[in-house]
Structures are given as structure tokens and as C-alpha cells.
Amino acid sequence: MSITAIPNPSAINSRAIQRFLFATNRRVIDAILRLSPLPSMLKQDAVLNWYTEDANKYLILHLWGSNMTKHGYIKFLGTAGGRFVVAKQLRSSAGTFISAKGKNVIVDPGPGTLVRSAASRPRIDVSKLDAIILTHAHLDHSNDVNVLIDAITEGGLKKRGTLFAPDDCLNGDNAVVLKYLRDYLKDIVILKENSEYRLDDLTFKTSVKHEHGVETYGVKFDLDGTKVSFMVDTKFFPQLIASYADSDILVLNVVMDKYHPEYGDILHLYSEDAVNIIKTIKPQKAILTHFGMAMLKTKPWVLAKKLSDELGIDVVAASDGMKIEV
Ligand SMILES: [Zn+2]
Numbered sequence: 001m002s003i004t005a006i007p008n009p010s011a012i013n014s015r016a017i018q019r020f021l022f023a024t025n026r027r028v029i030d031a032i033l034r035l036s037p038l039p040s041m042l043k044q045d046a047v048l049n050w051y052t053e054d055a056n057k058y059l060i061l062h063l064w065g066s067n068m069t070k071h072g073y074i075k076f077l078g079t080a081g082g083r084f085v086v087a088k089q090l091r092s093s094a095g096t097f098i099s100a101k102g103k104n105v106i107v108d109p110g111p112g113t114l115v116r117s118a119a120s121r122p123r124i125d126v127s128k129l130d131a132i133i134l135t136h137a138h139l140d141h142s143n144d145v146n147v148l149i150d151a152i153t154e155g156g157l158k159k160r161g162t163l164f165a166p167d168d169c170l171n172g173d174n175a176v177v178l179k180y181l182r183d184y185l186k187d188i189v190i191l192k193e194n195s196e197y198r199l200d201d202l203t204f205k206t207s208v209k210h211e212h213g214v215e216t217y218g219v220k221f222d223l224d225g226t227k228v229s230f231m232v233d234t235k236f237f238p239q240l241i242a243s244y245a246d247s248d249i250l251v252l253n254v255v256m257d258k259y260h261p262e263y264g265d266i267l268h269l270y271s272e273d274a275v276n277i278i279k280t281i282k283p284q285k286a287i288l289t290h291f292g293m294a295m296l297k298t299k300p301w302v303l304a305k306k307l308s309d310e311l312g313i314d315v316v317a318a319s320d321g322m323k324i325e326v
């Protein structure tokens, strides 16, 4: 293995390293911690992940945030999107766990969230969750919300936990939160578009209203200036770009591989939409998830690798259980 030096170490910041790594086409960086001019803070905060690709091993230095301070992590308990992938559990349909700024949150607890949390290593104790965020009422995003509320509140013995959800998750014909559980929660907050919400030190904003048939909002966390956004289910529309423009880490629900006329008007992102969105927004990192059957068949990790090489942006396809430091 060769040793690659990072030029001008005094000017190092996370974006510079990202650009450098991709500019050198991910050449092997060996023994990076032994490169003497690196600032000590860099050594402490470097998270080094080995992975194998094309039979070569690459050392990738992941550094997020302008001050190189880690705020927490995201764990993708599930990455299933389309109905067949969910029904057959080709991928898990559990939600996304976020631990940051002293809070534990589940976004979109789809079917299997309770089970996957318990099976997660280290185990995620759902009774310790501080909040649940529903981005919309669809089953693959909300199925486990009731059992989680029951767990958080110990069946109503303790009034705790906050539920954030659009109005139609709570009211109307397709409300998904059981009425008898609602009083158990400390708080229920109705989400609106382009609004800011706070859970002590953890803050997030909602996106513009998505085009997805039911009331749907993406969520954008602000972790001391690092913007971690979840562009959940939606059809592409131009305002999406402006709404997510400041994302540093952008998670995109890419259900479809391409336009299939026989399916009619599908209110989801196609892989081509995702490519255009990533190209335009240029986040530090883009994460593809929520895969439907056709998307899985086209191997999202191959698309992610291609995009990384083409765009010089770190693009990954989420896998069940994948953890990302933020
Ligand atoms: Zn969905």
C-alpha cells in the first residue's frame, strides 16, 4: 500500500478532505493517523472505515461538520420502500433512529421498527425514545407508531415522549395514531411546512410540502450547523431543490429506478431525479434509501458508486443497520 499525503494540512477541513479523497479517485490512504503534520483534533475525530470494493481496500476518512465535532449518529433500521419489498421483507421496513444532541428519535417507524430496535446491536431501548417523527401517514412510515408510544410511556404509566406528525396522521379518515394512546404522550406537535421545531437542543425544520398524495413533509436537522436532511417520499418538483439546498448530509427516498409508464403517475423519486437533485444541491454526502423492487434489482450500491465517481460527492446506498456518524 502506498502512503498518500494530504496537501497543506494546516488548511484541512472536512470538505477539503472529502474533495481531496475523491479528486484522487479514492487512492489508498495508508496510516493516515501517522501523518505527522495532521492537527491533533483531526486525529481524535477521524472515523476510519475500511471497506472492500473492486477487490481493493480503501481507507476513507469520514469527517462531518465544520468543527469536526461529532454530534451523534443515524442508524437505518430499515431501507425498504416499495410495497413488495416491504411485504416480502427483502429489506427491513423499520424506521430510522437518530441519536443526537442528547435526544433519541425515530423517524417514520414502519413495520418492524420495534423488532429491529430490540435486535439492533447495541440494542435500541425504545422506552428511552424522546420523540417519534412521522413524515406522513403511509403504512410503511407509520405502522409501529402505536406500539412505540405504548413503549415510551410504559403503557400510559409515564406521561412522556413527543410525537411530531402532520395533521392527517391524527385527524380524518386515515389517522394512524390510536386515540387512547394520545393522552399518554407528553406532547403532540402538528407539523406544518417550512416550520422549525425544537426538542431542547435538538432542532429541525420541515421542508416544503411534498407531492405525495397524503400530507408529507421532509425533515432537516441542524446539528450545530451541519444540516442533515431527509427528503422522504415525494414526486420530484422544482421547489424541492430550494427547500433542501443547504443540506450537508442528504438522505433521499429513491423508490423507483426509472419511469415505468404502466405504473401511471408514481408519486416517488426516480433514480434520475435523485441524480439531478444531488448534482444541484451538492451535499457533502448523499444517502439513497427506501428502495422499491425495481430499484433493488438495479443494485443501488452500483448507482451510488457511479455517482460518487462522476460527481465527486460521497454517495452511498443505505443498507439495513447502516450507521452514519453525524
Ligand atoms: Zn414510503
Ligand SMILES: [Zn+2]
Pocket: 136, 138, 141, 212, 233
Ligand atoms: Zn409514502
